[in-house]
Amino acid sequence: MFQTLKRELLAGITVSVVALPLALAFGMQATGNSDGAIIGLYGAIITGFFAALFGGTKGQVTGPTGPITIIFTGIVATQGLEYAFIAAFMGGLFQIVFGILKAGNYLKFIPLPVVSGFMNGIAIIIIMGQLQYVTGSFLVVLLTIVFMLVAMKWIKIIPPSLMALILGTIAVILLEKVVPSVHFTLPFINDFIFFDSVERIGEIPKGLPQLQLPIADLSVIIQLIPAALSIAVLGSIDSLLTSVVMDNMTGTKHKSNKELIGQGIGNSLAGLFGAMPGAGATVRSVVNLRSGGQTALSTMVHSVALLLFMLVFGPLAEEIPLAVLAGILIMTGITMFDYDSFKILKDEPRTDAAIMLVTMILTVAIDLMVAVGVGIVMSALIFMKRMSEEGFKISSEIKEDLKIYNLEGPLYFGATELITRTITADDSRQIAIDIEKVTIVDASGALLLIQLRDQLKERGQNLYLVGNDLDLGGILRKMNIFQKFGYAGHFDTMDDLIKYKSLFHDKTGA
Numbered sequence: 001m002f003q004t005l006k007r008e009l010l011a012g013i014t015v016s017v018v019a020l021p022l023a024l025a026f027g028m029q030a031t032g033n034s035d036g037a038i039i040g041l042y043g044a045i046i047t048g049f050f051a052a053l054f055g056g057t058k059g060q061v062t063g064p065t066g067p068i069t070i071i072f073t074g075i076v077a078t079q080g081l082e083y084a085f086i087a088a089f090m091g092g093l094f095q096i097v098f099g100i101l102k103a104g105n106y107l108k109f110i111p112l113p114v115v116s117g118f119m120n121g122i123a124i125i126i127i128m129g130q131l132q133y134v135t136g137s138f139l140v141v142l143l144t145i146v147f148m149l150v151a152m153k154w155i156k157i158i159p160p161s162l163m164a165l166i167l168g169t170i171a172v173i174l175l176e177k178v179v180p181s182v183h184f185t186l187p188f189i190n191d192f193i194f195f196d197s198v199e200r201i202g203e204i205p206k207g208l209p210q211l212q213l214p215i216a217d218l219s220v221i222i223q224l225i226p227a228a229l230s231i232a233v234l235g236s237i238d239s240l241l242t243s244v245v246m247d248n249m250t251g252t253k254h255k256s257n258k259e260l261i262g263q264g265i266g267n268s269l270a271g272l273f274g275a276m277p278g279a280g281a282t283v284r285s286v287v288n289l290r291s292g293g294q295t296a297l298s299t300m301v302h303s304v305a306l307l308l309f310m311l312v313f314g315p316l317a318e319e320i321p322l323a324v325l326a327g328i329l330i331m332t333g334i335t336m337f338d339y340d341s342f343k344i345l346k347d348e349p350r351t352d353a354a355i356m357l358v359t360m361i362l363t364v365a366i367d368l369m370v371a372v373g374v375g376i377v378m379s380a381l382i383f384m385k386r387m388s389e390e391g392f393k394i395s396s397e398i399k400e401d402l403k404i405y406n407l408e409g410p411l412y413f414g415a416t417e418l419i420t421r422t423i424t425a426d427d428s429r430q431i432a433i434d435i436e437k438v439t440i441v442d443a444s445g446a447l448l449l450i451q452l453r454d455q456l457k458e459r460g461q462n463l464y465l466v467g468n469d470l471d472l473g474g475i476l477r478k479m480n481i482f483q484k485f486g487y488a489g490h491f492d493t494m495d496d497l498i499k500y501k502s503l504f505h506d507k508t509g510a
Contacts, residue, residue: 011293012301018287019044019063019302020309021161022332024201024317025325026064027276029129030072031081034322036276037201039081040064041310042209043276045303047266051278052299055262056255057243059293061284061302062266064276066122066336067234070368072276073129075227086214087224089271091231095264098236104256107236111413112444113356114375115241116341120356121363121371126333128364133326139175139182139195144168144327159287161328168324172198198321204314208307209273230369231267235279237372239263242280248451249289251458349475351382352443383414394422399498403428404466408437413444423452431456432497435467441475449476450484465490466497 020041027040044063051062064072075084098104134141147167151160175195182194216224243254259280267277288298310317341356355378362371392409403426407419423431433449453463465485469476476482482490491497 005297007292008295008297009301011288011291011298013305014291015061015284015288015293015298016302016305016309017162018159019048019061019281019284020306021159021165021325021328022281022284023064023306024165024320025161025329025332026066026069028201028322028325029069029126029329030064030076030276032073032076032129034199034201035081037317037320037325038204038310039274039276041204041306042273043270043278045306045310046209046270046273046275047263047278048306049266049300049303050269051239051262051266051280052296052303053262054258054265055296056258057239057246057280058250058252058254058295059285059289059298060239060242060246060254060259060280061288061299062239062263063278063281063284065238065279065281066126066332067118067238067368068231068277068279070122070125071227071230071234074367075230079224079227083216083220083224084227085212085271085274086216086221087227087271088231088275088277089214089268090221090224090228091235091277092264092266092268092271094228094232095236095260095267097264098232099257099260099264102257104236104240104260107233107240107256107260109413109417110237110241110372110376111352111355111379111442112447113341113352113442114359114372114379115237116338117356117359117375118363118368118371119336120338120341121360122368123333123337124360124364126336127330130326130330130333133323134330135189135191136193137196137198137321137323137326138193139179140168140172140198140321140323141327141330143171144324145331147171148328148331161332164328164331165320165324168327169320172321172324173319198323201318201320201322201325204310204318206311206314209275211272212274214271226369231277232264234368234372235263235267235277236260239280242282242285245282246285246289248455249286249458250294251455349440349442351378355379355382379413383412392418394419396422399494400501402430402432402464402497402501404432404434404494406434406437410440410442411435411438411445411448412440412442416444416448419448420452424455428461430462430464430501432464432466432494434494435465435469435476438467438469438472441469441472443479446476446479446481449481453485453489463489464497466492466494468492 023040023044024037027036030036047062075087144164148160148164151163179195181196184192186192240256243259247254270277355375359371359375392415395406397404456463
């Protein structure tokens with residue numbers, strides 16, 4: 001019992017170290033000035049604690065994320081900060097309603113190309129939002145990025161973002177004493193500042209967040225409904241995607257509707273206390289898991305640790321330069337970008353590639369909700385066309401000690417839930433998936449095979465993939481699915497697998 005408690009406490013403290021600079025940076029991004037840092041920190045504290053307390057994913061860490069920040073930034077720009085908090089409160093209520101209506105059962109069916117598209121678009125927007133600091137304090141931003149790159153490559157003990165925050169702040173203090181102001185006039189840039197005195201976060205409130213009851217007339221509430229729905233829908237998608245990642249790493253199954261209710265409670269309270277809304281954060285959740293956090297306790301400890309930091313070390317945080325936070329955000333955007341989605345553009349089905357590109361472009365050029373809506377509609381239309389031509393079936397049989405699942409029809413995003421539910425419920429030690437009768441494969445279906453292999457491996461089970469994809473245009477081969485299974489995991493025919501297993505059995509006596 002004591003060891004478990006100790007592990008959860010240490011994991012929570014560890015993940016708070018990762019969350020601190022990101023909360024400050026995302027908050028600054030949302031408001032465009034130093035006032036945002038504290039609302040980002042408040043957001044990580046409030047949403048992190050209450051989403052963990054009432055949510056349905058063990059060990060998931062909630063706080064400001066890229067998608068939520070971009071939505072909140074737009075609301076602040078168009079409606080003002082006070083109304084943005086009301087929108088956050090309303091968005092949380094919508095999420096609670098989603099959970100009660102069991103909408104979580106449907107939100108997880110977001111196709112991979114749509115997810116890749118809007119995440120790539122968000123990464124671009126985050127980077128573009130920091131260009132004012134690149135031209136206004138170039139040396140500081142550059143040094144922060146260098147510090148973060150060095151930390152990512154050679155320093156494993158301290159999170160790269162925290163290392164960059166500390167070293168960047170120290171560098172600014174030293175540089176301001178010895179380096180003179182350096183300004184240039186460049187084409188298209190009236191005043192390019194290589195180095196000058198740098199703006200700081202400034203005063204951080206010493207007390208707890210104050211309750212701010214949402215006061216608005218009916219017309220304003222109606223006006224804020226689209227913004228609140230944006231927070232609710234994208235926050236829910238973002239959180240449930242992180243929940244799936246956690247499931248794959250732990251071999252457990254999250255409760256999607258309970259998770260939506262927990263996220264909604266956290267975001268409603270964030271709006272009431274003048275804080276940024278949040279969502280399940282993948283990187284922070286993975287850090288929590290790898291640090292030993294397995295329950296809601298570690299996530300709640302992360303929030304308490306952030307609160308103590310604000311109360312005890314607030315004066316130190318006041319000296320953090322905004323340009324340093326900008327450098328951290330730029331690197332966050334760079335690492336958030338899904339480069340693999342571009343590497344496999346030529347190999348994915350053309351429809352998937354088109355959906356990803358359209359979603360990404362619309363995210364940057366118009367609006368995140370519009371982009372996701374268009375991407376989902378495109379996917380649905382393509383899905384309906386495919387389903388009008390093909391159906392999907394899964395059957396099973398047993399040969400010797402091998403449980404074989406035969407897939408027939410299109411292996412697409414709509415079939416992943418059935419496949420996952422069926423195969424993960426099987427406790428057989430040796431499982432094979434036969435794709436000889438698969439007619440169509442999309443990116444979600446292809447990557448599902450790897451996810452199943454990894455999840456079963458964590459449980460001590462072996463998963464073999466049988467069949468070639470010559471009739472599918474070589475899509476699985478081009479996406480390196482066969483290569484990732486390896487020569488001992490992929491076989492062209494079932495006879496090849498049976499022969500391999502008999503030879504292996506003879507040599508090992510297993």
